[in-house]
Amino acid sequence: MTQLTNYKATKIRCRQWQDDYVIYDQLSGDTHVLDVVSGELICALSKQTMSRAKLLALLTELYVDVTESEIESYLFDFIEKFELLGLLISE
Amino acid sequence: MKRPLLSCVMLNPKQVLEFNLPQWDLLIRQARTANVLASLAELLDANALEIPERARLHLKSAQIHADRFNIALAFEITCIEKALKDIPMALVLLKGSAYFMAGNNAAKGRVFSDVDILVPEQQLMAVEMALTNAGWMTNTLDPYDQKYYRLWMHEIPPLRHLKRQTSIDVHHNILPKTTCICPDANKLLLGAIKVPESNCWVLAPEDRVLHSATHLFHEGEFSQGFRDLRDLDHLLREFATSDDFWPKLLLRAIELQQQIPLFYALRYSHQILQTPIPESVLEASKQRINTTLMDALFLRALLPDHDSCNDKWTRLARSLLFIRSHYLKMPIYLMVPHLLRKTYRRVIGKELH
């Protein structure tokens, strides 16, 4: 994953209730329940392609009282997990 | 024999404007039995015809089915592309998945359950291994069934994906090795064309028609016969817009030694679905065949297998064609024990193919 990589979500439908996001993957037909931070990220990515820097900035807004390295680590795990789920593609 | 209501409507959709409710009822039932209900829905939609509410709901229900399958098929093809990307060969799709990727009219409203691909015989093992590594598994552990597919037929046993439960059939030819006249698969692969904006390939138009014809007229079970004939009708109508299509088709049939299936395809598509085929082409495709007998069989078996379309000879016609298909696929010393085994396994509920 380079600094120049951009990310976007595959075709999904999002619904949110309080602290939960429910995501429907229109390609695979899978339904996922996500925590509020992952949900916000993936829904933002379904609307526009975002660079790593933009994602980090968004995470910093969502996650308060967390260090920079924890945010980097969270983003790394998020990208890995959602690419594996087929919900995220990198360009 | 009387033309079924379904055929009449497919030839002239506006007829439905005169229909009463029992006629709509029968139309829906014939279409459902023939597995073309979604296709009928597309046809009626395209003609913007008014449909009674109950009938409309059944048509809509079938369209939902077809739409979902299209999405699943697109996804399945990308998964297969991924699994086979390291193998040095073109990914050639066959039948329904080919019509879908190529955007053929035959794909509209059609539900395709399996994906069929054609691979060079020398790549079979690599393909099977790559698919297995990506989560596909063979359903068939019975040694006889394994032998049936690998040694005698033109494919490895069907593979099923563990998670998605979808099936893929990997062919190395379009007809079994045991058939008297087996086409040269390399010729088919060499003629394949790439689908724009995709990593997939499909057979050339005349080969797509010939494959469809070969498949249908070597078939033993005709429960999908009307639907498969309709695929042929769609393909012929679509490809006939090219000036050189008919001569190419006739020449290719000779080259691949599939003149007989082509003759049947053109004859019955023309007679049952009124496919517009030039008289000269019908004449040129003629073969030395007892058409009285074959008409008696195919003009029955290729109609929807519904009480309203069958007559007292239909069951016999279907049974004779069943035996014929096995006779075509394998020599008699293999056919007789195979049919006996099939009958026994059907009775005990273990039949696979």
Added chain:
Amino acid sequence: MSNLPISNIASLSKSQLQQAIIKGLDFKVGCFNVRLVSPIVELVTHLHHLYGANELLAKEDFIDFHVQLSSPSTLRRYFRPQVNFFLDGYAPFKPLPYVQASALFEWGLNWCIASHANQYLIIHAAVVERNGQAFILPGTPGSGKSTLCAALVNQGWRLLSDEMTLLSTHDGQIYPVPRPISLKNQSIDVIKKRSPQSVFGQIVNDTVKGTVGHFCPPELSVQLGENPVFAAKLIFPKYKQGAETELSTLSKSKALLRAAGDCFNYNLLGVQGFDSLSGLVEQCACYEFHYSNLDEALILFTELSHQ
């Protein structure tokens, strides 16, 4: 005989009904038109007892499901006879023992609706109504939803369905398909004891589901068979012997995921299924419900119907 209009199944005598079924009896089942053709005498009794309120179709109409039940005409009919279910000539199941004909009719009709009515998102759930509010009770076998549904209906709740909740993807309402309520094993005795006036059909033993019986839905529920209603509560029941009566709120996301797992055609409907189910959990109060005492359950449900 009750004061039913001339056009209902109860208006036919048993022998008239038998003659009609041999040729083809056309009648309404909720929003569906069904034709039944069968020579089986036990089915005549089944319809006579349990489908009396169902309207006969007055004239030549569009039939949604052409259903046939018959015995295979093989040598088997002389020993261990069987019965087959057909939808327009297609048999979706293996044959069952002849004595299970009435149960097979019910299961077959369930299959017809579940397989051919994709204008609805179909949830494997009972659905009842009171005060204009539909309560949906999804449940796997053993959850107690059928017993709960039967008890509620006997207390005056309207039955929309005991097995299949039909959620319209078009207008978001629940469409009824009120049919004989299916009960299994001990539930049959529980309901018979609580409501001795309930009219039961044949009790069939040794089916794949154990002992199975059906009882007659309330006449009014059948008469309202074409009146849809919006859902207000989505309640996942769980019967456990000795359990305290407990209703706990379920988060909407969890409710959606659970309900999706209980649908027949959620995957088939794709994004439309997701949208419909999201809309449902949005508009409903969602709960988990643990119980062992039916009386307490009924009181709680009645209270809920006023909220």
